[in-house]
Amino acid sequence: MKQTLWATAALALLLLSGCGQTAPTLGGSGGKNNFTDATEITGDTVTVNESGAGGSLGNSSADGFRSVYFDFGDYGISGAMQDKVSANAARAAQSSGKIKIEGNCDEFGTDEYNYALGLKRAKAVKDAMAAEGVDTGRMVIVSYGESNPVCSSPTDSCYARNRRVDLRLAR
Secondary structure, three states, rough: HHHHHHHHHHHHHHHHHHOOOOOOOOOOOHHHHOOOOEEEEEOOOEEOOOOOOOOOOOOOOOOOOOOOEEOOOOOOOOOOHHHHHHHHHHHOOOOOOEEEEEEEEOOOOHHHHHHHHHHHHHHHHHHHHHHOOOOHHEEEEEEEEOOOOOOOOOOHHHHHOOOOOEEEOOO
């Protein structure tokens, strides 16, 4: 009886502990952040300034579209993202043909999780652009998960640049 109780307790402890991955910390050590002057952190929000030093830092979209950046693990469109969504909808109105919306993630999480998160991000941008009047039949979404990074440094600013949706004209 005593062995069964210990075995049950050990199994419960093992199941409760899980196998999680460590998320990146925003802000670095001592409350100071590791971001470049092209990136700003305010509370839980990371803002990438594409017109900072060096030109369009972080924008990997093409054909006149602007990349949309997300917080860690997030896929919702916030008010701060709406300007980019509106600019992308206006750019879509000036073009013909299909628009490819590509969801991307940082390296944290399993391949499956990041693939699903990339799809959710791409769909969120698609839905927001549809709300701006872009025909959904012109938009296709794809997820690259963590397999299409624009930056590979182990820094917070690099991770932030990889949590994005890129748009381009489908060819």
